[in-house]
Amino acid sequence: MKELVIISGKGGTGKTSVTASFAVLAEKAVLADCDVDAADLHLVLKPDVRERHDFRSGHEAVIREADCTGCGVCLDLCRFDAVRTHETEAGARCVVDPVACEGCGVCVRFCPQTAIDFPERLCGEWMVSDTRCGPMVHARLGVAAENSGKLVATVRQEARRIAEEQGRNLVIVDGPPGIGCPVIASLSGAAQVLVVTEPTVSGEHDLARVLKLAAHFGIPASICVNKWDLNPEMTERIEKQARTVGANVAGRIRYDRSVTQAQIQERAVVEIDAPCAKDIRALWAGLGLSC
Structure with missing residues (x-):
């Protein structure tokens, strides 16, 4: 089984749009949306949810008001200022x-x-959901919740299990942006990583960081410059730097307003008559991951 992880050094580079198109082109893959802090692959693939599972991690303190005497010990000891006091009919009580x-x-x-x-x-x-492109595992992390890396690992593990169970030889992972814990959890053990970037100063800077991370884990990395024609000179510079650190330049995607229309229609770019669909198909073919 192969696992392709699609990530980006920063948000907004078009990573999820590329992932959705790859899902259509793969035909027999399992999909995993590991951008658990801001998942949006479901907006294009319209999953039909068939399983829901709680994600529990860590602990939280809960004061039983009936047993609290309002002594204030917890209030004094909490270094995170999470304990508050409030007045009740029985007097002051603490809450978390x-x-x-x-x-x-x-x-x-x-x-x-x-x-x-x-x-x-x-x-x-x-x-766990069904989509027109096959099964998808996705998640939603709560507001201010912790352990997004652990949730990412759970999503990937379940996607691999389904792939083995159904005889599907490819898992396509829509990873989170950046280089933090969720990205590390998305990358570790993957067969290949595709980094989608853009021809901007921030795109160049953040690409260098994420390629360094992939190299640290020994994962073969390819890059793709999205909207390359907005700044051809910067695109050339980014591709040159990527080759210098051993990354493969897998392709370019032109700027195309049809991408917005595809999103409005809840469809992948390769499912509509979009000029850049040709670029994405060439990119997919170049990665050599057809099921």
């Missing part, structure tokens, strides 16, 4: 702000009344 709570457990350990519970935190959910 779940957004501010870091789940360190200090308040639980030192509460003289043992009035604080410490349950697992519900951080989001992950789903």
Whole structure:
């Protein structure tokens, strides 16, 4: 089984649009949307959700108001200012702000009344869906929730399981942008990475960082410059620098307003009569990953 991870050094380069088109062209792949902080592959592929699973990670403190005496020990010890006081008919009582709570457990350990519970935190959910391009595993991380890297690992693991179960030999991963924990969780163990960038100063800078990350994990990397014709000189410079660090220049995609029309129609670019669809098909063929 092969796993192609599509990432970008920054957001807004067209990574998800490329992923959606690859999903159409692959015909028999399993899809994984690992951009769990801002998932949007579903906007194009319109998945029919058939499974939902809670994602729990870490813990959060919950004060039982009936048992709290308002002594203020937890208030004094919390270094994250997550504990607040409020007035009740029985007097002052403490409560925990779940957004501010870091789940360190200090308040639980030192509460003289043992009035604080410490349950697992519900951080989001992950789903298994059917799309017109095949099965897709995707997720949604809660607001201010933690462990996006662990959720990414869960999504990838489930996508691989489905691929093995259904005899599909390719997993296409829409990874998150940047070089943080979710990106590392998306990359590790992958067969190949495609980095989608744009011909701008920030695109050039962030591409260099993400290629360094891929090299650190020993993953073969290819790059694609999207909207290359907006700045041909910068495109040439980016491609030259990519070759210098051992990356493969897999292709270019022209600027095309039809991409917006495809998104409005909830379709991949290669599903409409778009000039840049030819570029994406050539890019896909060049990667040699047809199922």
